Amino acid sequence: MAKKVNQEELEQIQENISVEPLEEVMGDRYATYAKYVIQDRAIPDVRDGMKPVQRRIIFSMYKSGNTFNKPTKKCAHTVGAVMGTYHPHGDSSIYEALARMSQDWKVRYPLVDFQGNNGSIDGDSPAAYRYTESRLSELSNELVRDIEKNTVDMQLNFDDTELEPTVLPARFPNLLVNGTEGIAVALATEIPPHNLKEVIEAIIYRIGHKTATTQDLRQFVLGPDFPGGGFIYQSGGLDAIYETGRGRIEVASKAEFVTNKDNQQIIITELPYKAVKINTVYEIDKIRHSKAIDGIIEVRDESDYKGIRIVVDVKKEAKIDLIWNYLLNKTSLQTSYSANMVAIVNGRPRTLSLLEFVDAYIAHQVDIVTRKSRFDLNKFENRLHIVDGLILASLNINEVVEIIRKSKDKADSKVNLMNRYDFSNEQAEAIVTMPLYKLSHTDEEILLKEKKQLEDDIAELKEILADPNKLNRVLVKDLKAIADKYGDERRTQIIEKGETKPIDKRELIAREDVMIAVTHDGYIKRSSIKSYKSSESLPGVKDSDALLHIGMANTIDYLVCFTNKGNYIVVPVHKLTENRWKDEGTHINDFTTLGQGEKLIKAFVIKELRNDLYFAVLSKLGQIKRFPVSDIDVSKKSRPQRAMRILNSDLVVGVELLSGNSNLLVITNNGFASYYNENELSVVSAKAGGVKAMGNMLGGQATALLAFEESERGKVALFTDKGHVRVFDAYKLPLTNRLGRANIVCQSFKNDVHKVVSAVKIGRADLLRVNLHLNNLSSMIYEMDDFRITEAQNAKKNISTPAKTLILRALPFEELITIDKNTISHPIVLKEPRIKKPVEEGQIAEEKVKPEGEEKEQIEQMSIFDDLD
Structure with a gap:
């Protein structure tokens, strides 16, 4: 039952309530909290390099005898x-600090010997402390050496029952050697580890050269020396770290390249500081799986207790050095390390330079050696005083024995001896408690030798305390002994970084000629030339779909697809999954996401992003624009990019590649056409909108866009929705300005209205094959071999379509070939195509032109940007 509080007690409680503004209370309390976190939790002391929890762990293990020369103890006992x-504080934070001091991939010189699972470089946590055991390492003995000689101040623990050191003697420079990291309130520290020999050499140099600068110390301290090795690139960041206490450096992995019979290998043996090995392996494998670059076959983690070994298998023909540079830039095989060398100095956090770190450590060691010398001097002087008494007693042994025999008790013996020989109380106590055999002649000689040694030691200690140079020599001798015993060779090499240049992913891709097929619904297929040659049919396509593009490309090319919603999509050819020619292929949604009702209308293969070539884009409502090919952003492949800003009710109906002086033919569905030079259009950005494509469409809508070179003499076939075809010479149309008068190219009548649905360029072939899309969602192939010119009002009923069906569009089985800026259409050859040999860098491909009357040459399959200069 709850105790009742009477009114008097309640009034007393209410009287003691203090009302203060919340902002003042929070400010005061937070300042106290911040000071505590900075001084007692997260930031190390500059003298011993220890945070409080680390210092307490080391001292507790030392005090309990859990040292390097004793068996390990359960970590649960230590915690x-x-x-x-x-x-x-919590046991987890203590155990984490204990385990970290044993992890040789985080700590340059481990301070704790661990037995059991203490975690791993893969980021695994240590086993529970009930399973693991630990003890201080041999080097840790140097942290606490001479602590019992009053070398450091002691303070009461949290419950005032025990004493603990405020700082450890730290006979080696632990803070610079092992480094540390910590996050406090409003500040953090990040001190890199260094080589023990180098730091001690710098300290010794500073002791002997009072005017030394940070730059002078840099001849010894070359840079951080990380536990895992690796490389540090020489840079101004190193100088900044040691001059100002803050700086940034690049750290890279160490690897070797091996060439085997069937492949090449990158064998990684050292990782950057703090890199998690399993994450690094995953990053490399993700690049391999995503086909970001070509050439990586497999990545394996073959690491064991001997060390790190990550093996990357690379194709025999791949450029292994380029792959390695790409991995360095895209994974944690190369990282940046930012140093922020903050430590507690005289109770306050400070950002220190290398010189200030060294000076603070020297001052601490001078204090330690001074206090130790005073302690030893006092001890030796007390012992000498005792030895003098024992020697005097041994010289008068018979009388001393007689005095003791005649005395009543021990106290009386002491008084009698003090009266007879003027012994001090301490001397008399030593005599009466010593066994008589110790006063023999032999022991007298031992005492005389001890006296001589004590006198020498006392003289030396007094000299040390009186002469700073002597003290410095003692300090230097001690530091050299530590360096000789515990020092090792540098693990991290500092190298000059080679010339950096942007990585061209295409250099990392194995070059191969392949066949590409693209459909209206967005299916894309990549097939080998062998599969293409062995097939005697068109590529596999759904009944409701139709082919947009068939052509050859190289794996280093980009496939750029334009959609009816005014977007374009970039797909690197090497990322396309290879299929058989008869297969359906991969949908473009595997690379990006098409919007509702969004379809592909044109596809191009791009070799290079040139600023002297252009795309023209035409919309159904008569808007047109021109933008440079160089505006195509091949870096953004996860979503469609804007090619033309159009209204929601509008659609893109045509896209053409322009040479810089091409003539454009804009055709409407009511049979009008406008023919003008591309320079009638201003060059705008890819994301801009368009301008009017022609002066007056007379109530019609734009339905087709074709581009012609000045010297081109090709014909055009117009297809209507009711299956009529009209052939005419485009070059005979008068060139006008963009808003000039339109020409009638296909005339229909009120009693028989036809709508133009497509316009197709007729090349130098005897046969034109066209894929017709019908309004019943089916398609059919139409073969046209009659290319005679007809009048605008005399379109022929060439195509027999199923009853009550209309043609929506006509797409030719052609690829667009550009040679020396001459754009020519040629039919696809389905059997035994001649494959164009790759053009060496700097070489220009020439097109052979045969005299009239000779047999027509077989047409090569070429990308639109082959051999353009």
């Missing part, structure tokens, strides 16, 4: 002792 006696 419990630290938490119960010195560190009133």
